[in-house]
Amino acid sequence: MNDFATTATRWAIRIMLMLVGLVFFVCLLAVASAFALLWAVRALWAKLTGQPVSPWGVRMGPMSPFAGWQTVYRSGAEWMAQSSGAADAASGRAEREARTRRGILPGAGDVTDVQPREVHES
Template sequence: MQFLFGLLVRIVILGAGLVAAASIAVVLTVLLAFWLLRAAWARLTGRPVTPFVMRMGPRGAFEEMMRRAPARPASRTPRSDAAAGPRARLADVTDVDPK
């Protein structure tokens, strides 16, 4: 009895693995067909064929989050750098010795 139960469990696990592999293969086949159709359409219309690329950089993610952030309300207390007034811009660098 124990042998039959173990065999049944193995068959069920094997079947589940085969179903998972088949579903992944179907999804990849559909994506490949979509990409080939898109590439064929791009060639027919004279456009360059571009690959599916997801570009992600730390700077882009930071800028995206800063754009999404709500605007801060104006502070009722003055900031220390604003109290001194605008700083004059230096006309030339004076502490560098030319070589």
């Protein structure tokens, strides 16, 4: 009797997992069919109105991997432009480049809550 219960339980679990997989597959098939139907209606409407049919694609918007770098680069450039001013832009550029080469960050001279110390290069 114990062997029968074990075998019945295993088959019941297998059947349940098979049904869950079948339901998942049918749901995915329904979603894909809905997208295909929506695209076909969209293409038909574009043909009827004389507009070109444009494919759907991933747009490089605010979630593009390059947007983060562009944002950081832009904000750094704007910050440097605001801190240096327009009058001393030409003379300040050479000084900023020299400070960057020495490892001094822009705006480090404005910090007042720390004690400056010598930089030892090794």
